[in-house]
Amino acid sequence: MSSLSATLNLLRPSLAPPPPSLRFCDVRNSASSYCTSRRLALFHLGSALPQSQLLGAKASELLRGERNTLEAAPVANLAQAGTAITKENALEWVKNDKRRMLHVVYRVGDLDKTIKFYTECLGMKLLRRRDIPEEQYSNAFLGYGPEDSNFVVELTYNYGVDKYNIGTGFGHFGIDVEDVSKSVELIKAKGGKVTREPGPAKGGSTIIASVEDPDGYTFELLERGPSPEPLCQVMLRVGDLDRAINFYKKAFGMELLRKRDYPEYKYTYALMSYGPEDKNPVLELTYNYGITDYDKGNGYAQIAIGTDDVYKSAEAIKLYGGKIVLEPGPLPGINTKITACLDPDGWKSVFVDNVDFMKELE
Template sequence: MAETLSAELLEFPNKDNRRLLHAVYRVGDLDRSIKFYTEAFGMKLLRKRDVPEEKYSNAFLGFGPEDSNFAVELTYNYGVDKYDIGTGFGHFAIATADVYKLAQDIKAKGGTITREAGPVKGGTSVIAFAKDPDGYLFELIERPNTPEPLCQVMLRVGDLDRSIKFYEKVAVSTSDVYKSAQVVNHVIQELGGKITRQAGPLPGLGTKIVSFLDPDGWKTFELKSSMCRVSLGVNLDVLVDHEDFLKELHNQE
């Protein structure tokens, strides 16, 4: 009986409606980052908020609305103007029809190109690498007519097969936070990790989430949703309720 329940539970992520929602990371000057991301990368400022009681501000940027596009969530903590990025984070990737032009635009706006535009060694794909004002790397990939320009997040892990197995079994976003929390708990017992916040509504917002660490300590938020946040630098996973997220999003418009 227990084996049947476990099999049914682990099948849930394959049936769930899900997508990545945000990548969350910290910057030393929020206005500087907003200016660079909009002018150099061509992103749009989707929303911005200040939370003085918790001494932080954040801004959401991307190439389209959050209810259908991946976005970056930049967080500024009052009084902190610099961070050690460390070695775990690799880079983001932006797809563009013309890598050479985007690289030139980034240079013109004061950005640093760490790898000039050109074909990859031994191949034909055209790429470049750029660095934002805080030192985060962005790979520029030449792809025509891409539906989502903000197309990759590269993270380093200690055991690739284990990480693949973990994320295949865990719903990284969810239509049912409570059921997904059961899946996470089951998978953590097998592969490692830790639930850091039990499934339930956030105080003051009501958005239902569950948060957990993956085996390498990366941070993700799971909502009752087709969406997920990945936080860089604070290693945790969170699932978030999609309907609750949309309410939160529209309340801030």
């Protein structure tokens, strides 16, 4: 096995057994041309699965039952990098770092079927697609604009796995549309599943609707008119909202755009981003009263974020309560520098060097 393959196997995610099922009566139901290079396949670290999990009739059981054993790969040594920072200057550095959300990564059971839904029903464009038979997976990038300037989705299909447990922690993806009702009618005509008919959001006036893709991931359609970033939200549930806000502000350098509490519906949410909501995708964090832990399933993987320095990014993450699961540095065999981490709730993110990312897109 090559060093590259060995590294890939080490980085693929462990899948913890789900905790006892939770009752969610009060949970918010928010619901380019082909590139032959394999380098960008590494940016989805965490969406391809080991061969041992993909073989046999009980693949789905294996996916649900593997123990949580993800380990950090010793790719680089922070001390040798000479980029250590302290809390005194970490906040300022993180604030000035040129960061943006690059793509969100998750697993699907039928890549062709999902691409068809996203392009025909959601209006996305297929940006690129790749098959890696030696690693037993395929992936595709889709979105509303080029990857060098827009937030996109990265779909991964692992050979032989046609179903995933989405879990209770993942909430939804958000898409800005000009007319929610027309969008819903199109989706219905194409055979899509509508889980919430168009209407005002709870506690607000924005017209929204919810639909499910073929794998059961929820997309919330928001009537807002033209937007430079139609793929506008990723919603995740957290057990302690103030802790999560503090972490994403200090370790990730995100701004708190707003925080709202809805006691009548028993939830509070916060929107975090790298700029104004009308021009940037947001991370929506939701706290449901009394629920501190969620089953993350094995479908949703992570968000990738651009940074000018993965070493300093990793240092800041550790200073503010995050866990590094892949030490920063260039991946074996290529020059792309990355680091991966978990937030206090266990949600994974991957930071990718901005210059390396743009080189890969060339």
